[in-house]
Amino acid sequence: MTDSDQLAEYPIPPVDALEPPPEWERLREQCPVAHVRLPSGDQAALLTRYDDVRQVLSDPRFTRNAEGAARVSAEGSGIFDQRRADVPRSGEGHQRWRRRMTKWFTAKRMAAMRPSIEAMADQLVDEMIAHGQPADLKASLGFPLPVWVICELLGVPASDRDRFSHWSDTFLNLSRYSAAEMDAAQSAFRAYMAGHVEAKRANPGTDLLSDLITGTDSAGESLSDDALVSTGTGLLIAGxxxxxxMIGKMMAMLLADRDRWERLVADRGLVRTAVEESLRYDANAGFGMIRYVSEELELSDGVLPAGTTAICSMASANRDERIFAEPAEMDLTRSPNVHLSFGAGPHSCIGQSLARTELQVVLEVLLRRLPTLALAGPAADLPLVEGLLVGGLREVPVVWR
Ligand code: HEM
Structure with missing residues (x-):
């Protein structure tokens, strides 16, 4: 390992809502495997180069949770830390579960879901406009849309969307809700989902949950009811x-520079590449992915000893000058764009095609409905969320003419 005498605190504090910490570039150049101390006091190795991050994430030997792995914080990280046996987190069982899930997220299905996602976004924008300005784009559109979409994946009726929003909000807000409130939300969610699985079993639809209920995996096995309920929880937490x-950050990045937004207004054909570039350019992506490196591993510039906890900074990797031309430029036409924002390898994001569809639809609808959209204040003043794991903006106040 290089620079072993350094022990920086991790996470590295952000400069502001949209700028990457200057340390990333220095670390990529001089110390691509950096010793860091986590909020728990445990030590880990921070990886900042693209090739190293990709190599570790792609290696099926390394998993997130393992005996001996460093802990993120002494208090734990809430629902993220909870392990349930009914959906395996690694190994052959996990891969079988993944194959069942990924089979469903085809380009054809995403195209079929697009009109209803667009109708949801239009409805939310109607409501935002009716409430007047300034409006918080995150609360009005960014928060409700993905939870409505997950309800659709699970075949949950629109009338239960508010309950799902509340459960999801509770699971994810360690700071705002007590452990008792979080437990109560989890029990209520599991009870709801158990009843819902039973109803879908009797009367399946075209949704992902019905597909999981009625189909079998490559070994001819079907998912147990507990596994189906846990899959629902997993989708809500992951998606x-x-x-x-990302909706909030994408809009903030695109509106932070008027030329970017005007370029998109003038040419909506850029929406797809603009979404990919927003995913790459996001400097406020959260903690990064943790992997317990159980066997010695050679990286681009050094060796990770067996028993190291690695933190893979995809956001730094996405700015690696060895891979991306002019990485500090937000280029709305960049293509190809091999960013790592959805991870890589055996745990990479199952919902990435859906996430892309949602981001594209949000952008298309806002360009169509509110071409004069603007941030209500300076981009650098946008407040960051306090959570440790997932980076984001607390609110994105906007105005329009
Ligand atoms: C912009 C939005 C999203 C981002 C940036 C994102 C990012 C990620 C990343 C980095 C991972 C890898 C975790 C790891 O390596 O340990 C992941 C996994 C996952 N994501 Fe996403 N995700 C997004 C949206 C979604 C959506 C919409 C869904 C589904 C509704 C989803 C479902 C999942 C699932 C189920 C996994 C776990 C895969 C596994 O265990 O094998 N994600 N996501």
Whole structure:
């Protein structure tokens, strides 16, 4: 390991809502495997280069939770730390579960979901406009849209969307809700989902949950009811806050520079590449992915000893000058764009095609409905969320003419 005498605190404090910490560039150049101390007091190795991050994430030997791995914080990280046996987190069982899930997220299905996602976004924008300005884009559109979409995946009726929003909000807000409130939300959610699975079993639809209920995996096995309920929880946790925050950050990045927004207004054909570039350019992506490196591993510039906890900074990797031309420029036409914002390898994001569809739809609808949209204040003053794991903006106040 290089620079072993350094022990910086991690996470590195952000400069402001949209700027990356200057340390990233220095670390990539001089110390691509950096010793850091986590809020728990445990030590880990921070990886900042693209090739190293990709190599570790892609290696099926390394998992997130393992005996001996460093802890993020002494208090734990809430629902993220809870392990349930009914959906395996690694190994062959996990891969079988993944294959069942990924089979459903085809380009054809995403295209079929697009009109209803667009109708949801239009409805939310109607409501935002009716409430008047300034409006908080995150609360009005970024928060509700992904949870509505997950309800659709699970075949949950629109009338229960508010309950899902409340449960999801509770799961994810360690600071705002007590452990008792979080437990109560989890029990209520599991009870709801158990009843819902039973109803879907009797009367399946075209949603992902019905598909999981009626189909079998490559070994001819079907998911147990507990596994189905846990899959519902997993989708809500993995797919809500991430997408909510990305909607807010994408819009803040695009509106922070008037030329970017005007370029999109003039050419909506850039929406797809603009979404990918927003995912790459996001400097406020949260903690990064943790992997317990159980066997010695050679990286681009040094060796990770067996028993190291690695933190893979995808956000720094996405700015690696070895891979991306002019990485500090937000280039709305960049293509190809091989960013790592959805991870890589055996745990990479199952919902990435859906997340992309949601981000594209949000952008298309806002460009169509509110071409004069602007941030209500300076981008650098946008307040950051306090959570440790997923980076985001607390609110994104906007105005329009
Ligand atoms: C912009 C939005 C999103 C981002 C940035 C994102 C990012 C990620 C990342 C980085 C991982 C890898 C975790 C790891 O390596 O340990 C992941 C996993 C996952 N994501 Fe996403 N995600 C997003 C949206 C979604 C959506 C919409 C869904 C589904 C509704 C989803 C479902 C999942 C699931 C189920 C996993 C776990 C995969 C596994 O265990 O094999 N994500 N996501």
């Amino acid at each position: 809500h806050e991430t997408t909510t925050n």
